[in-house]
Amino acid sequence: MIGDAAVTDNVKISIRNLYKIFGADPKAALQHVLDGTSKPDLLKEHGHVLGLRDINVDIREGDITVIMGLSGSGKSTLIRHLNRLIEPTAGQVDVDGEDVLAYGEEKLRNLRRQIMSMVFQKFALLPHRTVAENAGTTLGVRGVSKREYLVEADKWLDRVGLHGYGKHYPHQLSGGMQQRVGIARALTSNSPIMLMDEAFSALDPLIRTDMQDLLLELQKELHKTIVFITHDLDEALKLADHLVILKDGYVVQQGEPQHILLNPNDPYIEDFVSDINRARVLRVRSIMTPLDDSGVPPEAHGEVGFDDTLESMIARSGGDTSHSYVVVQNGKPVGTLEMTSLVRALVPRIASESGARKY
Amino acid sequence: MATYDFLFNGLGLRGWCDGGKTSDAPVSMADLLAKTGVKEEQTIWNLPFPSLNELNDACGSMAQSRDVTKGVEDGFLAAKDALRFVLDPLTQPLSWILDFTLAAFEVTPWWIMFPLLMVVVYLASKSVRLVGFVTVCLLFLALVDHYDHAMQTLAIIFVCAVLCVLFGVPIGIAMSRSDRLQRITIPVLDMLQTLPPFVYLIPLIFLFSVTEPKLYGIAIILYAIVPVIRLTDLGIRLVDKDVIEAADSFGMTDRQKLFGVQIPLALPNIMAGVNQTIMMSLAMVVIASLVSAPGLGVLVLRGIRNLELGVGLVSGLGIVLLAIILDRVTKAALNRVNAAQKQ
Numbered sequence: 029m030i031g032d033a034a035v036t037d038n039v040k041i042s043i044r045n046l047y048k049i050f051g052a053d054p055k056a057a058l059q060h061v062l063d064g065t066s067k068p069d070l071l072k073e074h075g076h077v078l079g080l081r082d083i084n085v086d087i088r089e090g091d092i093t094v095i096m097g098l099s100g101s102g103k104s105t106l107i108r109h110l111n112r113l114i115e116p117t118a119g120q121v122d123v124d125g126e127d128v129l130a131y132g133e134e135k136l137r138n139l140r141r142q143i144m145s146m147v148f149q150k151f152a153l154l155p156h157r158t159v160a161e162n163a164g165t166t167l168g169v170r171g172v173s174k175r176e177y178l179v180e181a182d183k184w185l186d187r188v189g190l191h192g193y194g195k196h197y198p199h200q201l202s203g204g205m206q207q208r209v210g211i212a213r214a215l216t217s218n219s220p221i222m223l224m225d226e227a228f229s230a231l232d233p234l235i236r237t238d239m240q241d242l243l244l245e246l247q248k249e250l251h252k253t254i255v256f257i258t259h260d261l262d263e264a265l266k267l268a269d270h271l272v273i274l275k276d277g278y279v280v281q282q283g284e285p286q287h288i289l290l291n292p293n294d295p296y297i298e299d300f301v302s303d304i305n306r307a308r309v310l311r312v313r314s315i316m317t318p319l320d321d322s323g324v325p326p327e328a329h330g331e332v333g334f335d336d337t338l339e340s341m342i343a344r345s346g347g348d349t350s351h352s353y354v355v356v357q358n359g360k361p362v363g364t365l366e367m368t369s370l371v372r373a374l375v376p377r378i379a380s381e382s383g384a385r386k387y
Numbered sequence: 388m389a390t391y392d393f394l395f396n397g398l399g400l401r402g403w404c405d406g407g408k409t410s411d412a413p414v415s416m417a418d419l420l421a422k423t424g425v426k427e428e429q430t431i432w433n434l435p436f437p438s439l440n441e442l443n444d445a446c447g448s449m450a451q452s453r454d455v456t457k458g459v460e461d462g463f464l465a466a467k468d469a470l471r472f473v474l475d476p477l478t479q480p481l482s483w484i485l486d487f488t489l490a491a492f493e494v495t496p497w498w499i500m501f502p503l504l505m506v507v508v509y510l511a512s513k514s515v516r517l518v519g520f521v522t523v524c525l526l527f528l529a530l531v532d533h534y535d536h537a538m539q540t541l542a543i544i545f546v547c548a549v550l551c552v553l554f555g556v557p558i559g560i561a562m563s564r565s566d567r568l569q570r571i572t573i574p575v576l577d578m579l580q581t582l583p584p585f586v587y588l589i590p591l592i593f594l595f596s597v598t599e600p601k602l603y604g605i606a607i608i609l610y611a612i613v614p615v616i617r618l619t620d621l622g623i624r625l626v627d628k629d630v631i632e633a634a635d636s637f638g639m640t641d642r643q644k645l646f647g648v649q650i651p652l653a654l655p656n657i658m659a660g661v662n663q664t665i666m667m668s669l670a671m672v673v674i675a676s677l678v679s680a681p682g683l684g685v686l687v688l689r690g691i692r693n694l695e696l697g698v699g700l701v702s703g704l705g706i707v708l709l710a711i712i713l714d715r716v717t718k719a720a721l722n723r724v725n726a727a728q729k730q
């Protein structure tokens with residue numbers, strides 16, 4: 029998360045002016061899109077589906093970048109451009125500074141084998157192979173011998189909490205366990221980038237929380253570059269270092285999740301945001317006043333953590349809005365927090381009439 | 388005076404009609420009868436359809452229906468030598484394989500064959516009960532002296548089914564990868580499947596001599612290969628798109644995908660195709676006894692020809708037993724595959 033030492037400012041994947049149009053003659057349809065035709069109009073008048081329009085996203089190394097949007101907003105289409113399971117109509121995708129779209133077959137295969145691994149919504153395990161063999165497929169395709177890859181696979185199966193299940197078959201496992209195999213399979217490849225397309229959407233809420241915790245825990249250790257897709261704002265806010273919100277194939281807003289929560293720039297996002305328990309999601313750092321020269325105010329009621337949630341602050345103050353606190357990060361005071369500004373931040377956003385509900 | 392004279396007169400073609408010499412096709416019995424018989428009065432109620440023969444009555448220059456069949460025959464006979472020249476050497480190995488396998492099944496003594504078959508059944512089905520059932524059936528067949536014939540039938544089915552799989556699976560795979568190939572192949576498969584088995588035999592008899600094993604070998608393979616091709620194609624096309632996408636995302640080559648994902652996942656369908664192929668081989672091998680295929684079919688044929696009711700019925704029962712054995716064993720193998728891939 030923010031403040032984590034491993035997060036660098038290195039851009040791992042850079043997406044520039046990416047367009048994708050589905051249909052018989054995407055190049056011709058692209059011209060209409062560039063001229064400003066909307067997604068519904070393009071479908072009605074030209075019979076083409078606008079998948080993505082002018083996407084510009086920088087995915088930083090070691091971050092979890094979450095791409096969020098409603099069904100049909102183009103999330104899956106976007107993530108599949110990163111490893112070119114889908115070819116763009118126009119635009120550029122750079123990984124480690126190299127233009128992936130210029131790759132030939134051999135280099136592309138190498139990218140998929142060594143640099144990126146993917147986790148799927150429907151698990152996509154091979155039913156005729158054991159759990160350990162499944163987890164090892166990513167190494168198997170590179171020509172690693174079965175004996176070697178099984179060792180590696182077992183290691184990662186242990187790591188995701190599936191110790192002793194290596195010899196089972198996927199159908200003998202529950203959905204949550206199958207997705208753990210899916211994650212182990214991606215981890216076994218030891219690739220620096222992990223793509224997760226609604227990886228937890230098929231799981232029930234409790235298992236889902238478990239899996240999110242597992243992912244965060246693994247991430248703390250492995251510092252992979254993760255692109256995570258979801259249509260669930262809670263999940264997005266829990267995982268995201270960088271949040272990208274898609275609608276009808278274009279980016280409505282992107283940035284630090286807390287920032288988006290406090291400053292939604294579109295009715296579509298306000299509608300998303302209105303449903304959320306803001307106290308639980310917002311953190312002190314997002315609403316504090318940074319320290320200026322005057323130093324720590326003397327009347328403060330105590331010290332609070334930089335990353336504490338507002339919910340814990342309310343509990344702490346006992347609901348007294350006259351209190352104020354000193355915000356401390358790594359033992360040093362960095363700002364002050366007035367309970368009144370906290371309450372202001374909690375004022376619910378009214379879902380706008382023209383918001384996402386109508387979609 | 389023929390019914391349709393007016394047509395040619397009206398069109399001013401009388402000269403052309405009478406100028407042409409009459410058809411040299413042989414005279415049919417109906418024509419001869421018509422010459423002797425008394426012409427009926429023409430009314431609207433018995434107006435004949437203007438078929439080739441009727442038109443020929445009115446106009447000697449028109450072709451007769453017999454000319455059509457004769458033309459087809461001549462065409463086929465003309466092409467026959469060329470076809471034979473190509474097909475004969477190509478299909479010769481089939482004769483060798485059939486002869487060899489028949490001989491091998493024949494020289495293997497029963498006390499080796501029985502245990503061998505039991506082991507094969509066990510390996511395919513992993514079911515002791517099925518092994519017991521097969522043994523009882525074989526013992527019965529041997530007891531009533533149908534063992535040799537049953538083995539001949541089995542040998543032919545074995546060769547033909549193996550060849551069907553050997554050719555059918557790759558064809559099915561190719562079809563699953565190319566929509567164009569599929570569009571071209573499906574009408575051919577439809578035709579092979581809808582032609583009555585007897586119709587296959589007619590051109591084959593002209594092409595090859597009746598004494599050659601490949602004659603019935605080809606007939607059986609053409610008839611029985613259809614399901615394995617169809618189901619291989621279907622099976623591979625039905626493989627879960629998500630799994631294929633996953634395979635792509637891990638950078639599998641086409642080859643790795645085919646052998647590591649598509650064929651294993653299509654295996655239940657392919658096996659179902661093999662089961663049908665074997666059953667159809669059995670059906671055809673009985674009919675093929677008309678063209679000298681050895682086996683139980685010969686006994687059935689004897690039963691029909693000589694009205695030997697008992698011989699026909701007992702050998703018929705033998706065929707039924709063989710069918711049940713083959714079906715049960717392949718189904719058991721299929722079920723094992725299915726159980727291993729439950730999703």
Ligand SMILES: Nc1ncnc2c1ncn2[C@@H]1O[C@H](COP(=O)(O)OP(=O)(O)OP(=O)(O)O)[C@@H](O)[C@H]1O
Nearest residue numbers: 050077078079098099100101102103104105106259
């Ligand atoms: N192969 C295709 N041909 C035509 N249109 C497509 C194709 N794939 C996707 N689309 C269209 O592109 C748009 C985006 O689809 P996409 O699958 O990326 O949505 P998504 O955000 O992943 O939705 P979901 O949450 O349902 O998975 C949709 O309007 C869809 O109809």
Ligand SMILES: [Mg+2]
Nearest residue numbers: 103104105226
């Ligand atoms: Mg999707």
